Amino acid sequence: MIKIVKATIKNLFEVAPLFDQYRVFYKQESDIEGARMFLTERLNKNESIIFLAYYQNKPAGFVQLYPMFSSVSMQHSYVLNDLFVEEVFRNKQIGGALLGKAKEFCLANRAKGLALETDVDNPAQKLYEKLNWVKDVDCFHYFWTAK
16 A cells, blocks of 8 residues: 655655665765755755655655746746655556656646656656656756856
C-alpha cells in the first residue's frame, strides 16, 4: 500500500536519505548531513514542496517541487525538480503516485502546470510519457554557470 504525505521538518530524517541517494544517482558524492541542511532550509523558508511516499509504512520515494512564475501568462507553476524512488521499491507504481500527487497539488493551488527536465537517457521518460506529459520540442534550455 502506498501512502503519500506532504513532508515537513518532522519527516526530515526519512526524506534526507532518499534525497542523498537521488543525488548519488546523479553522480554526486554522498553527503547526508548536507542533504539534511539543504532540505531543512528549503522547508523552513517554504521554498519547496516535498511529497514523501511510504510503501508498507517504509519511506520509499519523494518528489520535490519548486515554484516559478511566468510574466507572459501571469501565472505560477511548479518545477518538478526531483523525483526519486528507492531501487527496492521500483515497479510498484510509486513514481506514478508521486507524479499524481504533484498534479493534484498544482490543481488545488490553481497553478498553470508542472515543468520538468531530465537527462536524455533517464528511463523515467517512459513513465512521464505514459502519464501524458508532453516533451517540449519548441524551445531550447540554456544555463549559465557562475564562476
